[in-house]
Amino acid sequence: MNRHHLLIPMFLAALTVTGCDTPKTEPQAVSFSRDILPIFSAYCVECHQPGGEGLAASGLNLESYDNIMKGTKFGPIITPGSSVSSTLVVLVEGRADKSLKMPHGERKPLAPETIALIRNWIDQGAKKN
Numbered sequence: 001m002n003r004h005h006l007l008i009p010m011f012l013a014a015l016t017v018t019g020c021d022t023p024k025t026e027p028q029a030v031s032f033s034r035d036i037l038p039i040f041s042a043y044c045v046e047c048h049q050p051g052g053e054g055l056a057a058s059g060l061n062l063e064s065y066d067n068i069m070k071g072t073k074f075g076p077i078i079t080p081g082s083s084v085s086s087t088l089v090v091l092v093e094g095r096a097d098k099s100l101k102m103p104h105g106e107r108k109p110l111a112p113e114t115i116a117l118i119r120n121w122i123d124q125g126a127k128k129n
């Protein structure tokens with residue numbers, strides 16, 4: 001057997017061992033009041049509060065937990081436990097039509113770490129914590 005043939009199984013074995021030893025890192029527990037509300041306040045509330053164009057167009061007020069969970073005039077935008085199917089995540093990730101990307105218009109999208117926090121919060125049950 002030449003060296004090449006030996007190295008590959010050794011490499012795979014090493015990977016398997018590390019895989020077993022390292023505990024799976026759980027995403028940190030996200031707090032609505034500490035982590036999530038400040039994101040909406042900084043990037044969304046300007047338009048999604050009484051008098052703002054986002055609230056006027058969609059009925060969505062992002063100022064408080066209860067309003068956020070109420071959603072738009074068409075219904076909820078958050079599915080607790082499932083960030084993938086939550087409209088809010090679809091929009092901040094720009095997965096919907098370009099005209100519906102949030103923050104709206106020419107604004108910069110949220111940073112990936114910020115989106116990850118929102119996703120973890122929703123996956124952890126979208127609690128009022």
Ligand code: HEC
Pocket residue numbers: 040043044045046047048053054055057058060072077087088091092099100102103104105107110
């Ligand atoms: C510059 C103003 C503006 C900002 C900032 C903004 N929005 Fe919006 N938002 C709008 C407008 C306008 C609409 C209505 C869009 C439409 O129906 O064409 C809307 C609609 C929405 C909707 C409902 C879409 C639907 O299903 O009808 C969601 C959810 C939403 N925004 C989330 C957010 C989030 C989350 C943020 C912050 C990350 C944000 N928005 C920031 C203006 C804004």
